Amino acid sequence: QVLLVESGGGLVQAGGSLRLSCAASGRTFSSSAMAWFRQTPGKEREFVAAINWSGAATDYVDSVKGRFTIARDNAKNTVYLQMNSLKPEDTAVYYCAARGTAPRGVRTGSAYDYWGQGTQVTVSS
DSSP: OOEEEEEOOEEEETTOOEEEEEEEESSOOTTSOEEEEEEOTTSOOEEEEEEOTTSSOEEEOGGGTTTEEEEEETTTTEEEEEEOSOOGGGOEEEEEEEOSSOOSOOSOGGGOOEEOOOEEEEEEO
16 A cells, blocks of 8 residues: 655744655655645645656746755655745645656646645744
């Protein structure tokens, strides 16, 4: 059974930082792209960041560029999202996602085959 388990969410004041982790089990994703998405009630899921299989290529939605950093440790089968200078509009449930075999990260959620259960991030003003 493949599992993606997110952790690191919580409540933080505006301007603060959080580091999300997503640990994969059941198979290795060292050859697959991984990504972070987020969703707020009543809104569609939004792409946040993606990373290719090696970590050499990353992509970010404009609203988080310069504030968020996605990284991965293939030895630990884990992907991270470092979030700095957080804003109230970053409040959402954050989901980790992994592609089955494709090495390149993309922004389309339907391209990802595995999803975590989500972790809540709340940024207070």
